Amino acid sequence: MVESKFKTFFFLFRQLVFLPFFLSLISCSDGSFNNACDTKTKAYFETSLIAVAAGQKTHPCYPGSQIVSEPGINLSDNFVTLTEARGTSSNGSSYTVQVFLGTEPKDDVNVQVIVGNPSYVLVSQSNLLFSKSNWNQNQSTVITAVNDTVINGNHSTLIRFLPNTNDTSIPLNEKLIQVEIVDNDKILFPTSVGQTGTLGGVSGADGVCQSNANCPSGKLCKAMLGDSINLFRRASVTANVGDGQIDWVLKPNTSYYRPNRTDLIATTNNVSLFTFNLSLAVSGTSSTTWTGINPNWTNNGNDCTGWTVTGTSGYGGDTGSNTTSALGFNTFGCTSSLMLYCVEQ
Structure with a gap:
């Protein structure tokens, strides 16, 4: 039993004495073991593993370098x-x-x-x-x-x-x-087919935009609408400030284009609002669109009861205008067939 313990001790002692010498031989000879001093070789990493197992903190080739990092x-x-x-x-x-x-x-x-x-x-x-x-x-x-x-x-x-x-x-x-x-630059477009004010709420209007052919494949598109009844969407509480936004569809400091991706409509400011006048109108053709948004970006109270009822009125803007009329200029009966502004997310 004593002899067995002595042999084990002698074996471990011999490994500890000769291991540093062995490491220096295999690590620092340019022609040995695939040049273990070259940090790009497998031999370098194998030598590093042996050194770590022996309790060494540095590589034999680079005494001033931690093994966890390359010498360079x-x-x-x-x-x-x-x-x-x-x-x-x-x-x-x-x-x-x-x-x-x-x-x-x-x-x-x-x-x-x-x-x-x-x-x-x-x-x-x-x-x-x-x-x-x-x-x-x-x-x-x-x-x-x-x-x-x-x-x-x-x-x-x-x-x-x-x-x-x-x-x-x-x-x-x-x-x-x-x-x-x-990339954060996106498109903004009006629908080509009119909708009554009974849109199924904001989510229903979003569905109309999502299914529109101009909505880029694999992208999400939402309707640029204000909702004063359920407060499901809002651009600003205070005129032109951009405070209190709820699920707002424009993003800050983002450029919005027509679907051809070359005609710049406008770039939003840091509170996700356009500053008028726009560079271009949303569309080259003038049509009326539901918005429920005042020219100063606050919600207008006329929104067909949260875009769900035809017996009331809704506020709308002009797709062919680059002034604040693009957001709103008049109220319309909710049975009217108007467009929607759709925004890529």
Whole structure:
């Protein structure tokens, strides 16, 4: 029994004594085991696993580098999704990417941040400098989507992190981040067939818009209506302010086009309202449309009892106007056959 314990102890002692030497042999010889000093090889990662199992915190090839990071440039992310919305009239959402070195350099390392398509995204820092004094401190650059006024669908670009240094002791490979930008520009259109004011409520009107041929495939379309009875939809409580919105169909800082996707109607402000006059009328043809919305974006009390009853009246606008008349200019009997404004969501 004593002899068995002694053999076990001797075996473990021998592993601990010779393991660092063994690691240095397989890791630092350029021609051995598929060059385990090359961070791109399988041997590098296998050597890292052996080192971790032995309680080592650094790779034998790179004593100043934590195994969890590469000796060269490291990025916190390599894929980022942004949206043109959620920002301002010119900028969309943003994301901060951390950049750091895995080991101390012998000379300054300058990392150039190059955007593949500057019309898609912007970066806050185009150059990052790592020196012997700050190499172990994370640096960052903020990536911000450009909020354009073009319906160009979701689009993407690459951001390159290109290192430059006189230090040849550590591998410094270019790194890439792919950025996906979600387009926020949409279409707004009137229906081509009139409807009475008995629409089945706001949800029924939404169904009419959803089934319209102009509603893009796979997208959701809703009716631009005000509802004063049930308060299922509202653009503003106070004139032209955009407060107290309920299930409102326009989005902030978003450009809306006619169905041909080239004729810009208008771009909303940061509270999801159009400022008149519009660039173009919603339609090139003048027709009357149900809105239930006053020219100042507040709900009008005439809405066919929440768009459910024909025995009352509803408020309507002019599809061919680029003034506030587009929202409303008169009341009409709910048995009238009027159009609807439909908005892509």
